[in-house]
Amino acid sequence: MKRHGRYKPFVPDRIYIEEAVRESPWTQRILVHLPHAAVTPIPSLDQWEAPPGGNSILLAxxxxxxxxxCPGTSRHICCLYQNLDIAAGCDLDCSYCILQAYLNVPMTTLYTNLDALFAELDEKLGRFPRRFFRIGTGELSDSLTFDHFAAWSGDLVHYFSDKSNAIIELKSKNTLIDHFVRLRHNRRTVVSWSVNAEAMSASEEPHAPSLQERLDAAVEVQKAGFRLGFHFDPMLYHPDWAQGYRATVDAIFSRIDPHNIAWISLGALRYPPLLDEIIRENHPESEIVLGELLPGVDNKYRYFKPIRIEMFSRMYQWIRAYSPDVLVYLCMESDEVWKRSFGWSPKSSAGLKKLLDARVRD
Ligand code: SF4
Known part of the structure; x- marks a missing residue:
């Protein structure tokens, strides 16, 4: 079985900075944390062509x-999550990463006009005081992978700590928790780890910290009183999937108190047809069995329904054996798949949102 190499946090050697954010305190903070990176100013991103290759980031x-x-998918139950796009791109280079097909930025980009981000949050949360917002930064990047030099986690944990109608979820495969773990958080931050079967994590996420390292970080975060989440997404069908996923469930519950877990999500590999070729080209050593996937009603490739149902229902039983009440939910599945996997369904996206909100409202 492949093993994870030693994880090294990403350190860019060049930083391109758009003039509009040059003086931003969040830009300046990154420059202080990366004193050895070469800096290239860019007057404007219009007509700018990013140079190919390199180990660079763009601050814009x-x-x-x-x-x-979250745009969701038609005829599937969605959790009605709000994505906070603070960065676009990721250094961890997981083989199945959807960003390989989707991203519309010239290079890995960190948005440093965070004064505008907090003004937008103030306005939105203030305008809808009775609505509850679950917000996350892990959609177009990994929430913590740049945190050793951007340190946004601290800003976000602090900002949300006094909000009564919102929480922030930091969703990551990373272990970079130093900038927030000692802060006052008032349980308004959920720190979540994406996890997988050990063999799949080693072969498809080789540049990320190992599962053991992620769990070590989760234990530290648990000690600091945060709520935790775990996302088995994407679940990958492979010959030893049952032993692999069960071992990860066992590892989580051997170290994490179920009362501290806000939610666990399950989602099987799914992607648009375009990504098939990209995975084969960018990750020729990937062990994902692409031949097992079929196009679904939303034109995304997925595993054959009975395979998904078997994976979800077995996972549900293994988790339930440890905890009768931790919320387990499916990402982007139909009412039918919910019922056949779990024996119940939230019936609608609004129903699922209500269940998830209830886990973290108080
Ligand atoms: S950690 Fe997430 S965002 Fe980063 S490469 Fe892996 S799947 Fe993509």
Missing amino acids: RQRGPFLRL
């Missing part, structure tokens, strides 16, 4: 809104 102004409702 977020032009659109930071907050976006």
